[in-house]
Amino acid sequence: MSRTTPSPLAAVPPPDVNGRHGSDRMMRLLTAFADVYVPLAGRRHPRPVPAPVDDALELLVTRRRQEADDVVSLRLTAPDGGRLPGWQPGAHLDVTLPSGRRRPYSLCGDPADVHAYRIAVRRIDGGGGGSVEVHEALRPGVRVTVRRPRNAFPFAADASVLLIAGGIGITPVLPMAREAERRGLDWRLVHCGRTRASLPFADELAELAARSPDRVEVLTDEEHGVPDAAGLLSRAPAGSAVYCCGPGPMLDAVRAAFDASAARALHFERFTAAPVRDGRPFTVRLRGSGEVLDVPADRTALQVLRERDPATPYSCRQGFCGVCAVRVLAGEVEHRDRKLTDEERAAGRMLVCVSRAAEGGCLELDL
CATH class of the missing domain: 3.40.50.80 (Nucleotide-binding domain of ferredoxin-NADP reductase (FNR) module)
Structure with a gap:
């Protein structure tokens, strides 16, 4: 934050309307009143603090259709059939599956249909397990929790x-x-x-x-x-x-x-993690166990953490959803995400799917 150094002339009060230098009695009284009343009024009528926005939606699977080999589409609606938040082409839903896994799936229906969302998922055996769970567990009548549509791939409607x-x-x-x-x-x-x-x-x-x-x-x-x-x-x-x-x-x-x-x-x-570019090897230390894990130049901290614990949460693997965020207790982070604010980064947050440390550095994680 930049600061402005006051000019020495600012310490000399300007002359009053009669050309006299020095403070005005009425202004002294008004200033004294303001110095006392304004803080009291602020305590009596504090500025409201915005309530956190809950963007979670509980939806019902109302239709399932086989769209191709190993691909099913799901129609999701509100349990009461009510209107759903709008979306634009390119948007996706973060879906929390019954197991607790969270995965992003693109919306592929019609934005004009305000009462339903549609997603489609290809089954990938041997992947992270999310697509298999969708195919095996999500049937008509099952409820799932999603976050409101978000768009990391907006369509600008170029000519x-x-x-x-x-x-x-x-x-x-x-x-x-x-x-x-x-x-x-x-x-x-x-x-x-x-x-x-x-x-x-x-x-x-x-x-x-x-x-x-x-x-x-x-x-x-x-x-x-x-x-x-x-x-x-x-x-x-x-x-x-x-x-x-x-x-x-x-x-x-x-x-x-x-x-x-x-x-x-x-x-x-x-739909998959991007290859690591300009990566350099570093290490992470886990606060709880004291373990030190090597992160090679061509791999991410998330990949290494998931090898140790397959239950490590993640979703997009591209640095925009925030699911894999952890707190860094020590070490300097090379942030590569598109999600965290400057304040969150200053507070020690890190997305382990894309962000790294300098070559040879060590990050102590609150894990």
């Missing part, structure tokens, strides 16, 4: 857009395509995947293609071969914005090829 989706990455992209169609934008959508049977919402994309010919393209590895990132980006009109969501290798390839394309902006969202 010209190319939408690229890989597999289950169609979930945030499908509402974007509908919004682009509704607004009359110059848009194109490419949905890529291994096989047609693995691609969700094929019927809805077919309906969209019927309404907007030549704007929707489906590419499968078995029919067209593995798509080339430069070839995908060649579909982008000059000056357009690209929105991409899908597997990590696809995103990395699109990012690498983007500068040579005619597009002017790239927006993307990952």
